[in-house]
Amino acid sequence: MRASDRAYALLRDEILEWQLAPGTILGEVEQSTRLGISRTPLREALARLTADGLVETQAGRGLVVADASIDSVAELFEVRLPLEQEAAALAARRRNPHVFEQLRREMADATTLLADPRRHAYYELVRRFDEAMDDAVQNTYLVTALRGLRTHLARIRRLAHDNPARLSAAASEHLLIIDAIIAGDESLARSATAVHLHQSLRNILDTAQAPSTDRTA
Amino acid sequence: MRASDRAYALLRDEILEWQLAPGTILGEVEQSTRLGISRTPLREALARLTADGLVETQAGRGLVVADASIDSVAELFEVRLPLEQEAAALAARRRNPHVFEQLRREMADATTLLADPRRHAYYELVRRFDEAMDDAVQNTYLVTALRGLRTHLARIRRLAHDNPARLSAAASEHLLIIDAIIAGDESLARSATAVHLHQSLRNILDTAQAPSTDRTA
DNA sequence: TATCGCCATACTGTATACACATCCCTGAGT
DNA sequence: ACTCAGGGATGTGTATACAGTATGGCGATA
Structure with missing residues (x-):
């Protein structure tokens, strides 16, 4: 399995299970280090999450976990x-x-x-x-x-x-x-x-x- | 504007206007050369197009323009x-x-x-x-x-x-x-x-x- | 002649290096 | 004391180099 697929699946799970809270900043360097991969596949994973609507670009802060509430x-x-x-x-x-x-x-x-x-x-x-x-x-x-x-x-x-x-x-x-x-x-x-x-x-x-x-x- | 954004917008237009016919193979090297950018932003554009359903991975052939017909x-x-x-x-x-x-x-x-x-x-x-x-x-x-x-x-x-x-x-x-x-x-x-x-x-x-x-x- | 296997080639996936922008912090001047 | 400017650091965007894999062709053998 590709590293970008694993990163996507893992981050997706973490967001869906609220281990990554809404508003959490997803720095490329920080996350790629944490997952033990380089920035390239991580960026691909983040792009897919953005397309899914689970990640948003917040002006100034870069990518953050999308907001979500019972509302x-x-x-x-x-x-x-x-x-x-x-x-x-x-x-x-x-x-x-x-x-x-x-x-x-x-x-x-x-x-x-x-x-x-x-x-x-x-x-x-x-x-x-x-x-x-x-x-x-x-x-x-x-x-x-x-x-x-x-x-x-x-x-x-x-x-x-x-x-x-x-x-x-x-x-x-x-x-x-x-x-x-x-x-x-x-x-x-x-x-x-x-x-x-x-x-x-x-x-x-x-x-x-x-x-x-x-x-x- | 980012190179990946331009590539995405251009490829998207070309697909929507049938300048890129369904089934056309989208080789990374070929397309990045054509658009005058490197493979990295091109891959990002292709990932977004795939998420949109305009591009599909065809087993063996890599990425191709998604099929479409009046049907x-x-x-x-x-x-x-x-x-x-x-x-x-x-x-x-x-x-x-x-x-x-x-x-x-x-x-x-x-x-x-x-x-x-x-x-x-x-x-x-x-x-x-x-x-x-x-x-x-x-x-x-x-x-x-x-x-x-x-x-x-x-x-x-x-x-x-x-x-x-x-x-x-x-x-x-x-x-x-x-x-x-x-x-x-x-x-x-x-x-x-x-x-x-x-x-x-x-x-x-x-x-x-x-x-x-x-x-x- | 057909089929199987091997080798060369091409392409994808990943890592890394570099360029550029931005933000923050510090220091000086008003 | 407050403001503005400069510089450093951090982070994103892009290019490129490298590795691994899959494919297609070619040759050899049955």
Whole structure:
């Protein structure tokens, strides 16, 4: 693997996991030294992160980790809703039923996966669901747009907390979306997606650490 | 201006204007020599173009200009419709009326602008309309997604042809969208956007050079 | 004659050196 | 004491050199 790829993946992870806080200055010399590579591949990594919107050029200070707060989650969902709805509708139209029937079986068993306190298997299942959607949609522009949103969502999600009850409910919502896709019911796919995103947003806002003002622990 | 910026802007223009055909191999040495810069800034430009989706890595051949054909325009509009609709609705909700009232006056005069056979002023007006929308929407994620789509649309548009009749009709459609935004009518903004995109797509498909099969001149 | 293997070449990926701009700190003058 | 100018240091942008890898051609052998 290329050094620039490793640098990109590492910095991306660190930003998404808030190990690099918003506003952190990303000096080329400092970061390349830290990662044990030269400035050339590091610059390439920073360029990609900038294109992703995870890094911004702040006048005078050079590149900094892009700002992010719970306030932007509403903005994010404003775009996510129409895109995920369209994706679900297109998936319902073009899906391979077998793929989603398999996912349906696994999602119906989600309770089992949620027994694990780390919930690794559950998140992996959701990831495979997203992947199956991307594949079924057969629209590279849509998938590209959704990927960008998911990146930012992953970062902001870290400010909120999942609990087993919410994840169990989310699994049920996913199940309905999958049913709609299998049935080829575009209208239901849109509605079920709207429901899921609504509940997801509510959970994030309800469990979020307070924005701007310090939380009173 | 940085050399990498110039290289990016130039290559981007050449790709959008089909001076660099899809599949063209972009060798680093060849291109950096042609543009009179070293490989370092050229690589940065190519990285940005890759992020834009205008350049792809083709296994074995390195970087090539991304494929594009009239076939992908349907895909493009599948994403464009929900995004532009949401943008129009948000703009109707958050707009500054004065900005759009000014645009309305100019758009109502579009016939005058269309007298110029190069239609420079007309395209400039449409560009300012898009800009006003982006500003009114107040959602960076949505604007980013739309910008990406517009880039690809600009490239594919070159395969079709505008005529004065179509542009005049398009101006009327824009006018209705602007009216809806000024009135704060989100529903009408969505519908008027759907109408405009439908007609726009139809025009592109009707006037497009034949896809895949050679046109019989 | 066809296929396999080897060698030369070309190109990408990385490191490093250099040029230029900018910002901050210090010192002197008002 | 405050301000402005100069200089040093730090950092980005670009060029170039070097290393490693992959590819294409050519030759030899079956």
